[in-house]
Amino acid sequence: MSSSSAAVSGIGRIPEAVPLSLCTREPYVPADRLVAEMVPPPRFDSVRFDTYIPDPNQPSQTEAVRVLSGFATGLGGAPAGGTAGKRRLFGFGRPRKKTPTGPRGVYLDGGYGVGKTHLLASLWHAAPAEPELKAFGTFVELTNLVGALGFQKTVQTLSGHRLVCIDEFELDDPGDTVLVSTLLGKLVDAGVALAATSNTLPGKLGEGRFAAADFLREIQGLSAHFRALRIDGEDYRHRGLPEAPAPYSDEQVTKAAYATEGASLDEFPPLLDHLARVHPSRYGALTDGLKAVCLTDVQPVPDQSTALRLVVLADRLYDREVPVLASGLPFDKLFSEDMLNGGYRKKYFRAISRLTALARDAKGLVEH
Structure with missing residues (x-):
């Protein structure tokens, strides 16, 4: 049973619109859009040298x-x-x-x-x-x-x-x-x-x-x-900030997805499978219009190819300031020790850092 079906049948009344799903999106990005979008993403649209705060x-x-x-x-x-x-x-x-x-x-x-x-x-x-x-x-x-x-x-x-x-x-x-x-x-x-x-x-x-x-x-x-x-x-995203919130329950994530206009709701394993069918250059378009990404059943990433695709998705969500609410394992458990010690370790640590920051941003979705 999908997360959306479980939400409707097993959690009770949720009188909101059905959330979006990343797994149903297969965006096509024409070449002229690729050129036109070669500008800083939303998170960095207003940054300037004088807004950078050196340590x-x-x-x-x-x-x-x-x-x-x-x-x-x-x-x-x-x-x-x-x-x-x-x-x-x-x-x-x-x-x-x-x-x-x-x-x-x-x-x-x-x-x-x-x-x-x-x-x-x-x-x-x-x-x-x-x-x-x-x-x-x-x-x-x-x-x-x-x-x-x-x-x-x-x-x-x-x-x-x-x-x-x-x-x-x-x-x-x-x-x-x-x-x-x-x-x-x-x-x-x-x-x-x-x-x-x-x-x-x-x-x-x-x-x-x-x-x-x-x-x-x-x-x-x-x-x-x-x-x-x-x-x-050091990583400014976590400098002096409280620890990232622990993962929520499936019920909390699902309720938040139904209560948040423009949120998506997907189970984590099927989403990883779907990423293999979409070119990583289209992951930005995959997230078009999303206000939040809600994930249930977060599990360890099974292999390096999947892990590298997830890194790109994390980067695009971070660029677009899309909060990520999740149940299952915390994000610092996504990648195996072998991955974190291998040639792509810096990519994986960057993904953990960015996903953790987005999880912190998503805390209000549950509280509200």
């Missing part, structure tokens, strides 16, 4: 704001696109005769929860260019854009930008490594400035995930495009 015990955070502010200022001048634009020297307004040497981008390296996405979005907002001349997207969204438009069309589209920001930059397989290395090289040649965030230094990308040593040339080529900027600190 006074971590001077690298203050330094990051200073460096990125200067980086944004250096983006003045004509846009990269067009015949004249492609001959602009990055950071100045004069024509260039050849591709300049040295890093033409900034790469924010640090643990989860130190505010890297906040800073990357702030850079996007601060860059002196019209929104259509700068792009912001996750690494997954960038690679999917290539799949939707084709490589040459993607190069043509993004070469007209002054700045391309890539959040959650990670290399999970050889195909992505060769693809992105070539793509970014083309963009740099076109005069596009780059900025990225990651939990891994550029030269260490891919370690523990595939035979990265076999793609050393591509990885070193990627590294050459960036100046790495280390940001230290």
Whole structure:
């Protein structure tokens, strides 16, 4: 019996509309929407450098704001696109005769929860260019854009930008490594400035995930495009905050879903199965219009492929500020010890951190 059926037959009167279900959604995202949505997500729409609060015990955070502010200022001048634009020297307004040497981008390296996405979005907002001349997207969204438009069309589209920001930059397989290395090289040649965030230094990308040593040339080529900027600190999402709420009962979650307009209600295991049928680049569209996600019977994630899909869903829910109410196991028990000690451990810890923050946001759904 589904959660929705159980709610109606086993809990008593719930005189509200039937909740939505993620498992019934299979969104199609046209290529023009992919391009149009390459802007900071709702959570980071209003962030700026002056809304970033550096930890006074971590001077690298203050330094990051200073460096990125200067980086944004250096983006003045004509846009990269067009015949004249492609001959602009990055950071100045004069024509260039050849591709300049040295890093033409900034790469924010640090643990989860130190505010890297906040800073990357702030850079996007601060860059002196019209929104259509700068792009912001996750690494997954960038690679999917290539799949939707084709490589040459993607190069043509993004070469007209002054700045391309890539959040959650990670290399999970050889195909992505060769693809992105070539793509970014083309963009740099076109005069596009780059900025990225990651939990891994550029030269260490891919370690523990595939035979990265076999793609050393591509990885070193990627590294050459960036100046790495280390940001230290603890996870701000839990700094000084009370412990996340324990999971609720199936009954509490179901009642809250029926009482919350725009909430979805799904059992966790079927949802994991459904995620395998939807490309991760569409997980944002999967959550369109949702005010809350309610999950029953949360269980350990069975395998790494499923776990990586769940990480992407957690990122999209966090970006869109969608609270998550759940029953079953707490979120810090989702991933096995082997997963938390493996090559993707930073992704899993980020997912736990973000889901925990969203669980805290959902507490009011039960209380009200």
